[in-house]
Amino acid sequence: MLQDKIKQYTEEINQFNPSNATDVENFRLKFLVSKGIVKALFEEFKTVSPEEKRVLGKVLNEFKQLAENKFNEAQSQFAGAPSTQNKREEGDLTLPGEGFQLGSRHPLSLVRKEIVEIFKKLGFIVAEGPEIEDDWHNFSALNFPPEHPARDMQDTFFVEKRDGNDIALRTHTSSVQVRLMEMGKPPFRAIMPGRVYRNEAISARAHCFFHQVEGLYVDENVSFADLKQTLFHFVQELYGEGTKVRFRPSYFPFTEPSAEMDISCTICKGDGCNLCKYSGWVEILGCGMVDPNVLENCGIDSKKYSGFAFGMGIERITNLKYEIRDLRLFSENDVRFLSQFETEII
Structure with a gap:
């Protein structure tokens, strides 16, 4: 059920404790992009009964706000951290080379x-x-x-x-x-x-x-x-x-x-x-x-x-x-x- 999913993901967000900027980006990709969990839950919300909508509407909006606030906090936490990309741009020759994936024929x-x-x-x-x-x-x-x-x-x-x-x-x-x-x-x-x-x-x-x-x-x-x-x-x-x-x-x-x-x-x-x-x-x-x-x-x-x-x-x-x-x-x-x-x- 939708309510159970919201409860499950709320617990996951509350327990989220990023250790680097990559974790923050993965969080955004999982919850906040157009094909993420938040968007999917809102799509599922459209299919519930009018009685459930009155109850779940507020809960779902609070869940969305929670996800956005958690991301903003985590993003600001690592905003000043030096990234591997910056090191590459500065020319750190000690870093391993960037591999590339070969394409395939259709x-x-x-x-x-x-x-x-x-x-x-x-x-x-x-x-x-x-x-x-x-x-x-x-x-x-x-x-x-x-x-x-x-x-x-x-x-x-x-x-x-x-x-x-x-x-x-x-x-x-x-x-x-x-x-x-x-x-x-x-x-x-x-x-x-x-x-x-x-x-x-x-x-x-x-x-x-x-x-x-x-x-x-x-x-x-x-x-x-x-x-x-x-x-x-x-x-x-x-x-x-x-x-x-x-x-x-x-x-x-x-x-x-x-x-x-x-x-x-x-x-x-x-x-x-x-x-x-x-x-x-x-x-x-x-x-x-x-x-x-x-x-x-x-x-x-x-x-x-x-x-x-x-x-x-x-x-x-x-x-x-x-x-x-x-x-x-x-x-x-x-x-x-x-x-x-x-x-x-x-």
């Missing part, structure tokens, strides 16, 4: 780098494009006509309307594929890593922004067999030999035929768990043969050239690789989580 960066390296070995280059896109590159060129119901597949963050054209945060890195094909001539063999945005509720399985790697290969006589073998090789390289793969028919406006690719769950090894919904399989990417309309929209002769495309979410790949069950961890900047991954030495 898990998404680690996986993104690994994905890029795998496809580079297959001859894919890396292409990039803007995160704020116009309607043509984000939708229309990719076979999303105006008012097409497929546009509802992706909840879009629209930024503005410019010259009658919707400007939005890109919903996929497929827009980079369009720019690549518009600017050059086949053959194309490229991957497009980057951040994308969709207006979705944030949960353990979804976020309003995430990261993708999409791939494109356009040349003469490219077949679905080429697509399957490329992605099978990718999975074996990333998750290890023996990882099972299956393709399921699907629908995407910019590919025909289209498929979703599943791998055997890396967490339960196919036995069934929450992540794979007890199916033993986890979907990791969508793929298909580039729709002839998309090639024609980009000025490429669809009768001469064909190609395949694929796209995957880096968060999903990372979840499976490191057995992380909540993708919100990737954007919370919790050092305890991030420090578990590979150290970056510069």
Whole structure:
């Protein structure tokens, strides 16, 4: 109960007897900062009944005053004491050196780098494009006509309307594929890593922004067999030999035929768990043969050239690789989580 907590912390404050300035600072960090005990107790106070508020309101304010007074007294006690920092500034060479902690690579960066390296070995280059896109590159060129119901597949963050054209945060890195094909001539063999945005509720399985790697290969006589073998090789390289793969028919406006690719769950090894919904399989990417309309929209002769495309979410790949069950961890900047991954030495 709140009253018991106040009593417990009051005793702790009364018994507090600092021996140096560091103790005083630790006291401040524990009780008086925005995420400290005093603030937490006031937040808990909001949830108690009106009858309890009348009794505890005065007690809680007195507790806050006690903590502040104790800190001020302790701070003034050590105000004139020489600190180690002052000694360092004065140049005391007898002090031990200041160690520094090495940073670590973000898990998404680690996986993104690994994905890029795998496809580079297959001859894919890396292409990039803007995160704020116009309607043509984000939708229309990719076979999303105006008012097409497929546009509802992706909840879009629209930024503005410019010259009658919707400007939005890109919903996929497929827009980079369009720019690549518009600017050059086949053959194309490229991957497009980057951040994308969709207006979705944030949960353990979804976020309003995430990261993708999409791939494109356009040349003469490219077949679905080429697509399957490329992605099978990718999975074996990333998750290890023996990882099972299956393709399921699907629908995407910019590919025909289209498929979703599943791998055997890396967490339960196919036995069934929450992540794979007890199916033993986890979907990791969508793929298909580039729709002839998309090639024609980009000025490429669809009768001469064909190609395949694929796209995957880096968060999903990372979840499976490191057995992380909540993708919100990737954007919370919790050092305890991030420090578990590979150290970056510069």
